[in-house]
Amino acid sequence: MLRILGSARKLCGGMTRRDLLRIGGLGLAGMTLSDLIDWQSASAREGAVRPKSFGRAKSIILIHLYGSPSQLEWVDPKPDAPVEIRGELGSIPSSLPGLRVCELFPTFAKVMDRTTILRSMTHPYPLHGVAFALTGVPTLDLPAELNPRDPRNWPFFGSVVDYVEATRERAGQPPRSVPANIALPFKFSSRRTGEVPRSGPYATFLGSEFDPVWTDYVGTATKGVPKTLAAARFDENDPYMGLSPDSHFYVPAATNLQADMTFDRLNRRKSLVEQVDEARRDLAASPRGRQLDRYRRMTYELLGSDKLRDALDLRKEATSVRELYGHTLFGQSCLAARRLVQAGSRVVSVFWDEYGLAGSGWDTHYNHYERMRKELCPGLDQGWYGLITDLDQRGLLDDTLVVCTSEHGRTPKITTGQGGGRDHWSRVYSTLVAGGGTKRGHIVGASDKHGGDVAERPISPKDLLATMYHLLGIDHDMLIHDTLGRPLPLVDGQVIAEALA
Amino acid sequence: MSWNSWKRTAGLQACGLALCLAWQGQLLAAADAPIEPIVVGTPSRIEVFPQQAKLDSTRRTMHLIVSGFYADGAVQDLTSVAEVKSKDEKIARTEGSLVLPAGNGRTEVTVKLGGHELNVPIEVINQDSPDKVSFNYGTLAVLSKQGCNSGACHGSPSGKGGFRMSLRAYDPVLDIDTLVREAFNRRTNLYEPENSLLLRKPLMEVAHGGGRRLKKSDSGYEVLRDWIAQGCQVDPDGAPTCVKLEVYPRERILKRPAHTQQVLALAHFSDGTVRDVTQLAVFSSSDEAVATVDANGLVVSQDRGEAAILVRFLDKIETSSMMFLKEIPGFHWNSPPENNFVDHFVFQKLQQLQILPSELCTDEEFVRRIYLDVIGVLPEPTETAQFLADANPQKRAALIDKLLERPEYAEFWALKWGDLLRIRNVKVSNGGVHKFNRWLVAAFRDNMPYDQFARQLLTAEGSTFVNPPANYFRTATETNDCTETTSQLFLGIRIQCAKCHNHPFERWSQDNYYGIGAFFNRVQRKPGINPEEQVIWVARAGEVTQPRTGKQMQPWLPLTGSADLKGEDDRRSTFADWLVRPDNPFFPKVEVNRIWGHLMGRGIVEPVDDFRDSNPPSSAALIAALADDFAKNGYDRKRVVRNILNSRTYQLSSRKNEFNATDTKYFSHATTRLLAAEQLLDAICRVTSISEKFAGLPAGTRATQLPSPDVESDFLKVFGQPARETACACERSTDSNLSQALQMINGPLVHSKVRDDKNRLRVLVTAGKSNEDIVAELYLAALCRKPSDAETAAATKHITNAGDRFRGLEDVCWALLNANEFLFQH
16 A cells, blocks of 8 residues: 555565555554554644754764763763762863863864753663664664674664655655765774674665665875784774875765776767667666666766765865864764765765774773873864864754764773773763754753763653654654564654754 | 445545645555446346344344346445345344344344345344443454554554553453553543543544544444443453454455455354454455455455455454456457466466466577576577577477586575575584585485475484584574574464564464474584584473463464474474475475576565465465475476476566556566576676686685675675575565666676676687677677677677777677666566
8 A cells, every 4th residue: 555665575564665664654564544544644733733843954964983982071071070980181161151071172162052962861781782873773682783684673864764765756856966875984894803793874674775875085094003902903093093184085886987987988888788778678667677777877877977976075175174174084074974965965974983993983991091182082073173163154054963972971980991991881971963953052961970870851862863853854753664564663762852943 | 334434434535545645745656446336237136145143232233245146247246235124123223234233033134136135034132231342352352453552553562652552452461451550540431431541542632642543433432432431341251252253255256347345254252153343353455556445344446456355353364355357458368378287377367367478488588587597697608509599399398407407506596595594604604504505405406305305404403514404403593593484484484473472464373483483492502523513402301481471382383283292202303294294285385486486586475485364376276286286296396497487477578568568466477687696796707708706615616606695795795695694585685776786887896807808708809700790799698699780780880989999899798787688587
């Protein structure tokens, strides 16, 4: 009933996987026509009273800090707590009255008047649940978390948005000339050894066609600190610490032609294919043929148009703007994200991923302070400042939702591990949101005096996802169906009303 | 509700649908056809069902279904136009064709139509005092019907808005607690029933996230209100239980102008009473494009074809099979020859539905298709040329026989079963992968009977290195996995849903799930001598406990029931004995359907491993005939493959005609589909004659020979090579995506093979061949046909204009690899 997308993969629910997005919502096999009508009228009524924040954001830049920063040494310092909790770093005032931030974020502090801080994020799993943070999956399942292709995983936020986009596109909207769901700076979990790939940014049961399109980067890392993981050692430079000023991004096979190829030659090849296809025009007209043709046209569009290539080619950006974001892989990824949003991408994800060895990124079990000072905070300090300032100056901030989150926070108490560390802590942590229909400068929720538990207004990562869907104009309780045909809401959470403008 | 108002409701729904669609601004694949006025015509006789009725309580009613039979053999549902009148309004009264009790006694209801008249005896008893609402069969049935306890609403594991019911009322004990005691008794208000949240929420008198689900005029409202007013009581011990659901009609073929059918649902109870539960049952259609069904059980045809109408009353499920025919202007059956029984059943259905099969495919199409389907690779140009030149009229059958004996046949089919058996390093160790794969290849090479194949897997024990089938229990690491994998592979049942609750839309219960598990829970695993090896052994004791009821489960077999097994025997043997019994309807069907699905691009049941009432086969007779032939001939898989390949049905063209252009499920033409990942990679290697190198495997290993997906190949992954995480055939993705287009058009693999110094086109240049000859050979290699004169001219012109001969030839080769005719099986 009410099939929108056309593939015919039937599931045990009695419906095809692509039937999932049914108009208005409910689509269980047992639903009858009248049920559907009633349900739809209910949705229509809801539509009439929808808050104006619904669909306020045209795009989202979703930043994920893998490993997870300490809430205390970021936007929730506890200057009055004992030293084993507050740590060796002091705090400084920010441009948002009443908000103090860690002293390692002096530049970042200047844009806090345009940032909303969610200080009471909480959930029960102090494990690196990237999939738990970025998908609707209701519980953290460790084996699934460590296997991107485990059938129990749920689709990534960006993949769901892309899926909805595709639905609308097929209903008559023109295709975008840049991918709706694109992720920076390189394929997740692909630049480190010592661990299996992690779940999270994958389309899972929606099908690989909705996986994010991953970029890669060109540039030389200019700084580094030795990294260790058990017996393994990594001594090369880390691009998140510093990156040569000529750095830029590309999408493999989509923005650069193979050796010996020119656009002219590609065009002549294309004409040749069309000529061969003449003999079997019926194949192009078949459902499978049309589906493939859609992606072929997109490929030629990507290769032939300068839009994506230019958005990723940061060498076309003014030096001063590049410096605003800082010459780090994170900063320049944020700049590329802004350019992609301008080019028309709907969801741009920026991962601060592990580099070299697993256990790097923000996962500071050891040498916490040294890593915070040298490896981590400078890049985030400059990157977030650059992104918010630049978006605001260009008048893009109101239409662009920016989110900066992580799997969890870190232990309030400093451990005695090598060089001092903070371990995983999910009972309370912080997340930043800005623009796209959120308040300009606000604090939601509070942690207790040690930054160890929620004192006010618990917020789950599912609430954050619900809010992101809401601001992008997607009902977060819209149903999709997994491989068993079970109807699942996009996410079982509540929109965080206090964060909305 | 009267019949007329039923009709009105249906009409309004059609309008409402259009409005909603306009509101969403979305496209609708198939617009609902309006209900046309029913033309009674001149039936030669009429029939009423049921032929008599007993109304044994104040709550009981009975719908009468009136059918007209015509001289030409046609039948039509005339329920909505028949005149139905009671002879004694003090005993029974009527609303449309609905009979309601008025007072104790006996009378008759007269049904008049088209000059015919029938009397239906009605007996009415127990009218002196109002009957109480049954919690199990009234309250819970209404909550199920209204969708309250569906998986999307309060039946989800966490409920909605703090209110959680068991999914489709599988756990009445939990539900009574939830409804009556939880939430400070606010849900049910005994003193003011109308003020119960249970009523006010779905009426939207107070805000309800699920929207309006109930109207005061609904019969369900009355049931819920009365149940609350009567004190929210549970059914007394010993109250009759529902033992059977009966639907009428069971089967019906309707030919335009007949296009609607009222379905009646009758529940049979343990005390012998029969109740009309049409208003309480939930209806759904297996194919909404063919027929829709509304909440009252009124089926409306949308198109010609078949649909199963699924009727669910609490945990009972039955289907009504409907076929809708119509006269297609200009259709003329051309009686294509039947090569074997496959064609007989396929063509019979096509003729009935007035779908005209495509022409026979050409020899060029046949040779390409059959190589890809049987051995997974393209023929060498010499093989193609030889076949095309062969004058033997039986050359297709001869080629089929030849290919079935090729070593690639066994390797290619082992790849498919390797997916299902989840053969991967991480699951069975690196050494285990190769040993298990070799066992599979040998099984296909030697054409091991399928019953032995299944038995060897299901009863395997010992070292996974010495006895590779034992890996079945290594990949399935625990009992539930064994249950789910075995059900999926050998019964075609996706039983996973029943792990946590009764299956929400199928007949499988939670007890069934753990009952199957009781065959496998004694399987134990321990390390072997080799660190990579595992030893499978079977303990002599151990039982399965159903987690919800806490009851110990006896081993249970579908359609057979509990198996009372004594002693310390390996229960798996009993399961295997039952599985391969000649009368087991599941076992042979799933395998012939899988084979059919592979060869035809779509199963007779689709998905191929998803057999259920709500997913009927597109031809029940065909799948039964194939399964029967399979079981009667020693479960010979090659025989099944041969039967299908030799049929005219398999050999039909993928080019459609005017009368089969919209057919997607009756096999009137070949199904166009993208080559599978491994087939595609091997095909590219064949055309360029540059093989792919896989780490850790001998040079020249083809992708279709890979024992596992552990070789890291982006190309294969992008084109849907499964990671072998599940036993579901659905894991192999058949959808296109952007990365595939990028790989073909601008990817490194295609690019490097096309440019390789030793590739086919360069060898031909070195051999002194002309451009025309090289183009011809490339066409033959990629498309299994010679280019037309126009194609040759265009290609050679391109080569000349390219400036550089090699570059020109590379372009032609690249264009062939990117042509639909190459990328698709057709």
